[in-house]
Every structure is written in structure tokens, then in C-alpha cells.
Amino acid sequence: MSRLTSGHFEGLFRGEIQLIIVDEIDRLKLQHLEQLRDIDDQHHVAMIFIGMPGIEKRLARYPQLYSRIGFAHEFQKLSKDEMHHILEYKWDELGISIKKEDFSDYEALTNIMKVTNGNFRLIHRLFTQIERILEINQLTSITTAVVEAARTSLVIGRN
Numbered sequence: 001m002s003r004l005t006s007g008h009f010e011g012l013f014r015g016e017i018q019l020i021i022v023d024e025i026d027r028l029k030l031q032h033l034e035q036l037r038d039i040d041d042q043h044h045v046a047m048i049f050i051g052m053p054g055i056e057k058r059l060a061r062y063p064q065l066y067s068r069i070g071f072a073h074e075f076q077k078l079s080k081d082e083m084h085h086i087l088e089y090k091w092d093e094l095g096i097s098i099k100k101e102d103f104s105d106y107e108a109l110t111n112i113m114k115v116t117n118g119n120f121r122l123i124h125r126l127f128t129q130i131e132r133i134l135e136i137n138q139l140t141s142i143t144t145a146v147v148e149a150a151r152t153s154l155v156i157g158r159n
Contacts, residue, residue, distance in 0.1 A: 019046045026051040026058065037065040077118030086120070087112060090127045094134065096141060104143055111147045122154075129153050 022028070022036065039045060049055070049069075056072040059065060078086065087109055091098040099105050116122040129150035130142060139146065 017043075017045055019048065021048045021050065023050045025049040026055045030062070033059075033062055033065050037062075037068070040065075040068055075120070078120055078123075079118070080113070083113050083116075083118060083123070084109075086123060090123070091142065094127075094131055094142075104141065107144050108142045108147050111144050115147065115151050125154055126150050 020036075020039070028036075036047065040047065049059070053074055056066075056069075059069065088098055098109065100109070112123070112126065116126060126147070127150075130146055133139070133146050133149050133153075134142070
């Protein structure tokens with residue numbers, strides 16, 4: 001991000017933008033946090049900051065910005081039931097019906113749960129790769145081999 005002042009945003013803040021979502025806020029430098037504070041001062045635009053656990057402690061070191069934060073919410077890992085629900089939805093989204101009684105489907109499902117460990121963002125990223133692998137290889141089912149190929153294409157480590 002280059003050094004921008006609120007003047008650069010004048011055309012954007014004439015009622016057109018009501019919300020700014022900043023992902024990976026923990027990666028921003030102090031000067032960028034100051035820019036966000038300046039935008040808040042000048043335009044009173046709602047902002048959502050998304051970051052890694054503990055980001056509120058880092059932001060607390062910048063009281064001019066931190067004092068404007070209404071609340072912080074830390075997402076917990078998905079429960080087993082929540083993961084089952086989401087994975088069934090993801091299977092359906094790909095046009096594949098999941099059959100839990102089929103060992104191959106059950107094994108793939110269990111493998112995904114193990115690899116993602118309840119991390120919603122990781123489930124989404126993994127399924128993006130699964131979809132790509134299915135399409136490239138013209139496959140019609142999600143197997144442990146597909147899950148493993150998708151996992152190795154992501155930088156997530158090994159569980």
C-alpha cells in the first residue's frame with residue numbers, strides 16, 4: 001500500500017462507501033493504521049478489521065485507533081457437527097452427493113476434518129483446490145487422494 005491521504009479518497013466517500021473491510025490487519029504497519037484512523041476522522045465510514053488471534057493487543061498500543069473499536073470477536077474452531085454441516089454443503093455445492101456409508105466418502109470427510117482442524121477459512125481454501133483438482137482431472141468424487149493433492153497445494157503444514 002502506498003502512502004495515501006484522505007484526499008485520495010474524496011471521490012469514494014460521497015455516500016458511495018459505507019463499509020471498509022480490512023483483512024489481515026495484523027500485517028499492516030503503523031502508517032497504514034494511521035491512514036485508517038484518518039479515514040475514520042474524515043469520513044466516519046464503518047470498518048471491520050479481520051486478523052489473527054491477539055490482534056486486539058497489538059491495536060491497543062495505538063490508542064487513537066483502538067479507542068474507536070466497538071468490540072472484538074474471536075472465532076472459535078468449528079465443532080464436529082458444524083464441520084459436518086459445512087462439508088455436506090460444500091459437497092453439494094460441487095454437485096456431488098455425499099454418502100457417509102461409503103467408506104471412500106467417509107474417509108475423505110474425516111481427512112478434511114483432520115487437515116482443517118475446524119478452521120473455516122482453511123475449509124474454504126481447501127475446497128477451492130479440491131474443485132480445481134476435480135475439474136482438471138475430470139473426477140466426480142472427492143477421495144483422500146484428491147484431499148491430499150489439494151492440501152499439498154496449500155501452505156498449511158501437515159496435521
